Amino acid sequence: MAKPATLRQILVVTDGCSNSGISPIAAATLAREQGITVNVIGVIDKNELGEQGEQEIREMAQAGGGMHDIVYPAQLAQTVQMLTRKAMTRTIQHVVNKELKQILGESEMDNLSPEKRMQVAGMVDELGEQSSLEVVMLVDTSASMKNKIAAVQQAIFDFSISLRSRSGKSKMAVCSFPGKEKHLDTLIPWTNQVEKAYQLSSSLTMSGITPTGPAITEAIALFGHIELPEKLANKYQKNSRINEEDGGFMQDHVF
Amino acid sequence: MFSNQKMPEAPLYMEGKWHGKDYSVIKELGRGANGVVYLVFHKGTKVALKVGLDSIDLLMEANVLTQLQSHNEKIGPAIYDVDDVVIEGKTHAYYAMEYVEGERLDRSLKQVGKEWLPLLLIQLLSHLHVIHQHGYVFGDLKPENMIVVKSGKQVCLIDFGGVSKQGHAVRQFTEEYDRALWQAGDRRADPGYDLFSLAVMMVRLCTDKETWNRLPSVRRHVQMLYAIIADNEHVAPYRIPLQKALEGRYQTAIQMKADILHAFHQKSVNVAGSSVASNKEGLGSKLLGGLFVVSMLLLAGSLYYLWM
CATH class of the missing domain: 1.10.12 (Lyase 2-enoyl-coa Hydratase; Chain  A, domain 2)
Incomplete structure (x- = not known):
């Protein structure tokens, strides 16, 4: 069996609803069409996320073919690693499933006996470990994230250790949204090692706007393998739930 | 946890799709990252049954448990059956294993006293050695994943969700016991990873809550553990093996076991x-x-x- 191509993921770390630009669910759909999986982690302090925020996180991950979780800052580092790995396994499982279908006709993995599948599981695990992985971490730096930034910083550094512990090639980039001028600022360009001393907080713009959708759309362009199709982006822009003009309507509290 | 693969409520009665073994569900025992464990009856015997959220992860666990089964020593629960079950129209993989009755390691220690800890650790090191010899690393070592069996003071590992092939990245870990978060190395599965976790666990189990909670939540460093060890009468006698494990100076569990014994x-x-x-x-x-x-x-x- 051929080695799977590079696996590409966007990991959104946020604490609330988007309120500006194209819908993040549409943006996640767009990413998925480009072969990029979108995972989403909601970080909460107490119980501030609310049903709407939870729903958006869930739908974003669903649309992006990825996984999601909602956790406290202390669990962030562990969750980042777990979500990434599970989403990877799942992508590879799809690839293996397709190949099995080709070899065995209509038979899918579910139609194999558990004993046979135990062998396939070992293969999926091995492929996951060996494949190349590219992850863009998209960090929400709207004002309400302020007291979670230390945990995010730790998670970023930690994630780079996880990536380096893999056998396959890995690289990561870190972006924050909203950016100073654009929707997105690239804080750490593609790398396989984040410096321990890296300070996230020094480069933050604390704003009330949360343009999750536009940030995802821009993050897609960071993956070298694709050019953003103008037409698709326009199409999704029209369908977006919230327009730029009423962006301020659901702004987070600014301290 | 992940709604796009949420675990449905278990039915009262389950039957394996391939091997046809039947189980009646008594209650839920616990939830892990990879699945839900139920207490079930099979032919009048209590059995633990783990239903997977993700088939691949669950089958990896089943695979390792089956391999370890051949060993004389009781490391984990015996595994009886690996099969699929259809719940609400969706197929889930499951495996049935021995129901290990006992107390979680940390709770058990409160009853029997801290002086038992070194003895339990010595047993754990023997278990780890076998796992390492099979080419794996346990990965997610923590008191929650260990049971002190009711009949006699035997300690048994119960959740194999973190088991990783040596040389791979560790599949699952808990921050508190993770070598990388203590800035003492990476997350590549080698025997030293488990020994590190075990050392942190020993220190933690002997430290009162207040002291432990004073540790910062980010940028932890093993030096902070050395300070705790020096001040603590329960762990101070084990300073040398603990420090060696925290510094990654052991190649095998057997070496650490010898030093702890000494x-x-x-x-x-x-x-x-x-x-x-x-x-x-x-x-x-x-x-x-x-x-x-x-x-x-x-x-x-x-x-x-x-x-x-």
């Missing part, structure tokens, strides 16, 4: 020795000497029992 003997001799020295009166000394012999015999007995 420290354990030293400690027993020192305690008894100092009492003898301070009581030079004839009768008292004889009595204490006698007690010392008795305690050494007891110790030897319990060690022998534990090893078997």
Whole structure:
């Protein structure tokens, strides 16, 4: 069996609803069409996320073919690693499933006996470990994230250790949204090692706007393998739930 | 946890799709990252059954448990059946295993006393050695994943969700016991990863909550553990093996086991020795000497029992 191509993921770390630009669910759909999986982690302090925020996180991950979780800052580092790995396994499982279908006709993995599948599981695990992985971490730096930034910083550094512990090639980039001028600022360009001393907080713009959708759309362009199709982006822009003009309507509290 | 693969409520009755074994569900025992464990009845016997959220992860676990089963020593629960079950129209993989009755390691220690910890650790090191010899690393070592079996003081590993092939990245970990978060190395699965976790666990189990909670939540460093070890009468005698494990200086679990054992003997001799020295009166000394012999015999007995 051929080695799977590079696996590409966007990991959104946020604490609330988007309120500006194209819908993040549409943006996640767009990413998925480009072969990029979108995972989403909601970080909460107490119980501030609310049903709407939870729903958006869930739908974003669903649309992006990825996984999601909602956790406290202390669990962030562990969750980042777990979500990434599970989403990877799942992508590879799809690839293996397709190949099995080709070899065995209509038979899918579910139609194999558990004993046979135990062998396939070992293969999926091995492929996951060996494949190349590219992850863009998209960090929400709207004002309400302020007291979670230390945990995010730790998670970023930690994630780079996880990536380096893999056998396959890995690289990561870190972006924050909203950016100073654009929707997105690239804080750490593609790398396989984040410096321990890296300070996230020094480069933050604390704003009330949360343009999750536009940030995802821009993050897609960071993956070298694709050019953003103008037409698709326009199409999704029209369908977006919230327009730029009423962006301020659901702004987070600014301290 | 992940709604796009949420675990449905287990039905009261389950039947395996391939092997046709049937189980009636009594109650849920717990939820892990990879699935839900139920207490079930099979032919009148209590059995634990883990239904997977993700088939691949669950089958990896089943695979490792099956491999370890061939070993004499009781490391984890015996595995009886691997199969699929259809719940609400969706197929889930599951495996049935022995229901290990007992107390979680941390709770058990509260009952039997901290002096049992080194002995349980020695057992754990034997278990780890076998796992390492099979080419794996346990990964997610923590008290929550260990049970002290009711019948006798045997410790048994129960959640194999973190088991990783050596040389791969560790599949699952818990921050508190993770080598990378203590800035003491990476997350590549090698025997030293488990030994590191075990050392942190020993320190933590002997430290009171207040002291432990004073540790910062980010940028932890092993130096902070050395400070705790030096101040703590329960772990101070094991300073050398602990420090070696935290610094990654052990290649195998057996080496660490030998050092812990050595420290354990030293400690027993020192305690008894100092009492003898301070009581030079004839009768008292004889009595204490006698007690010392008795305690050494007891110790030897319990060690022998534990090893078997």
